[in-house]
Amino acid sequence: MSAAKTSSTVPEQPDLSPAHALPASELLDRHQSSAEGLSQAEATKRFKQHGANALPEPPQPGMVQRFFKHFHDTLIYILLAAAAITALLGHWLDTWVILAVVLINATIGFVQEGKAEKALAGIRKMLSLHATVKRDGNWQQLDADQLVVGDIVRLRSGDKVPADMRLLDTNNLRIEESALTGESVPTEKHTQAVATDAGVGDRFCMAFSGTLVAAGRGTAVVTATGANTEIGRINAMLSSVQAIATPLTRQMAQFSKWLSVVIVALALLMLLIGHLLHDFATGELFLAAIGFAVAAIPEGLPAILTITLALGVQKMAQRNAITRRLNAVETLGSITVICSDKTGTLTRNEMTASQVVTQAGNYQVSGLGYQPEGAFALDGEAVTALKQPSLAALIEVVAVANDSQLIQQDEHWGVQGEPTEGALLCLAEKAGFERESYQRLAVIPFESENKFMASLEQHPDGSQHILLKGAPDRLLERCDQQLNTDGESEPLDSGYWQQQLESLSSQGLRVLAAARKPANHSELGMDNLTGMQFIGLIGIIDPPRPEAIEAIARCHQAGIRVKMITGDHAGTAEAIGKAMALAGDGELVVVTGAEIEAASEEALQELAIRGNVFARTSPEHKLRLVKALQASGEVVAMTGDGVNDAPALKRADVGIAMGIKGTEATKEAADIVLADDNFSTIAKAVEEGRTIYDNLRKAILFILPTNGAQGLVMLVAVLFGLTLPLTPVQILWVNMVVAVTLALALAFEPAEPGVMKRPPRDPKAAILSGMFLWRISLVSLMIGGVSILMFLWAMAAEVDLSTARTLAVNTLVMAQAFYLINSRYLAECSLKFSLLFANKMAWLAMGVLLVLQLAFVYLPFMQQLFGTSALPLSYWLLPIGLGLAIMLIIELEKKWLWR
Structure with missing residues (x-):
């Protein structure tokens, strides 16, 4: 009696077993449905309560937000501060020129992002889904977003499954689930319940939203809609994954901070010395400090980085790789591991x-x-x-x-x-x-x-x-x-x-x-x-792509390991791994999803490094593997086409989606979309990425001596109490004209010999090595030194100040033009005939620079705008001769030190 009383007072616990572990009849009872379907009134009630059967739209930044994020840079902040100070001092011309430079940089980045988005939109294929549903005992066609839990749905060959559902009746039903599970063969479905802990690929009594009915027919009861489906769960996981900064982004951010600290410290030192030692007027002193800051800041560098990456985007598009994010182009050049899905990526997805x-x-x-x-x-x-x-x-x-x-x-x-x-x-x-x-x-x-x-x-x-x-x-x-x-x-x-x-x-x-x-x-x-x-x-x-086998061999030659991560069975995955020589000359190591599940974070890092093939994996496993590799210091590219690949793609340093067979979720998460679904395109993109990074380094090695030389000119003038050899607007002229002509030409440099035969660069290595700092210092001293000498010589010859400054500017520009020839090859002699004319854009840029500099010197409105004067022809010979001398000295420095 006591037991009866106890059982009557304890509420019955609800059955929390998942849908795939319950008999169909019990599941119908749970959802208060039947084989005749829901009534229209009940379906409407549930729709109002739970919402549409659709995934939430990812938040998209507005145009204004996208534009202003390009101002988020420490060096840009200093330029904006300089513009504010010049405005307070009444030097409005300087203010507007500085602001124009900042706006140009932001506009270039904004426009290029828009172009990348349009390129992606051209290959997207949206699917409009419908469902055959039983309401009030009658079959009817509805938009899939109207489905609710408890609806009875009919599936036929060729249908797209519109929601997650438990099968009630099947007749030779086979469903293509590769987008969700990675299996290349359609899954045979039945109505018997399976184990509670069965993986998605083993839930044979379930049909999942977004998969395709390959053959047969069946009826099913809807068990989950929208964000509660398996695809919805992956979508939620995707939104919680934090994308990480690229190596270039991290390096440039660190470089900007250090450079900013040095520039601000030296500007303050200039103010202090000018005030205490030389008794400069406050306005003049502030103008000198601003001139130094403007001179030292490589404001053309963000534009050159953006343009170089944008040109890389165009080159990669010609190679069937559509780039959604500019930085991904450069990051490809530093990857150490490529994690690839099997079906449709390494294999053809054709039996x-x-x-x-x-x-x-x-x-x-x-x-x-x-x-x-x-x-x-x-x-x-x-x-x-x-x-x-x-x-x-x-x-x-x-x-x-x-x-x-x-x-x-x-x-x-x-x-x-x-x-x-x-x-x-x-x-x-x-x-x-x-x-x-x-x-x-x-x-x-x-x-x-x-x-x-x-x-x-x-x-x-x-x-x-x-x-x-x-x-x-x-x-x-x-x-x-x-x-x-x-x-x-x-x-x-x-x-x-x-x-x-x-x-x-x-x-x-x-x-x-x-x-x-x-x-x-x-x-x-x-x-x-x-x-x-x-x-x-x-x-x-499902045979390996022959071109993928060749691409893997190229990746191995370049020091990049390729790992296959698939939802397929271990035996099949191992066979494909051997056929593709994923382990190179070593032993192929196969790791299963169960081993990943059981591994601690530390053990998983070891498994991730040691394994070549990872089989029977879930989306969570793929994401954990990418994180484990990154925790070991690897730069990871992840490729895939299914929804199950999307979270790992977003987390990877470079996410690469298939454009033809890839799902929308995968493309949205990816940095790069392959228009031809070909793994070999990745190897070509890596080569392009390495070339782009080389060209970015060349641009930095070229641009910084310009700023170093100008900064040195301003610093020496204040330290020794000299008349300023350059004005802020003249400094901005040199920076921008050199950047948009000469530095831009470096973006067109072809690949260095053996670019795919060297190991990946260390992502932790500084963008400016010791040799780079030496070269920048040496060239800055030489160009800055000859510019000061030319200014002092002109003043000693008792020419007017505007003529002396014009001569100093010409000296800076001519020296940079000759230094461009040095910068085209980091260690090779640039004067070899076979290399000298390999990049026609370099010579075109030098010609354009000469035309611009002639306009700067001789056009009246330019003279008024920049404070210049017309020079006699003889005044051009010394800057050209000094530039030639600097070029020859750097070539000797290459021969003695860089080799």
């Missing part, structure tokens, strides 16, 4: 019959995908397939007992129907077999419970045969005979076939079998499928 085993032996079949071109070989010798009795018999079975069609669109071959059946049809086409003259009399369609398909066919000669294809174990138990080499029947040798089956399976192949027997009846039932004659086995694989 191919590569091996056929009969009593005659193991036939190798060439050709890839569904394109019906290839040949047959036995023991390395080419054979005519239809002249081999057992091989011809097998091809007849798999081609005739087949419901699919090969189709050709433009130059691409595909399959209408099952991918596996498409591979078998392609096999028959390669052999030259024609199935049109056969007449089907009866058929037993493929069922998940039976795992085979049988058809009763009338041969062109009038004879009848039962043709059977399917799972080898199911066919062997129905056979007592086999077809021998001569095409005769003999007793079945089960041991031989089991041995061959294990051999094919160990290679990661999906194995099907073929059998037949004569018939003399017009009906076909299960009791007719006994006493069959076993013919042989077919090994089917």
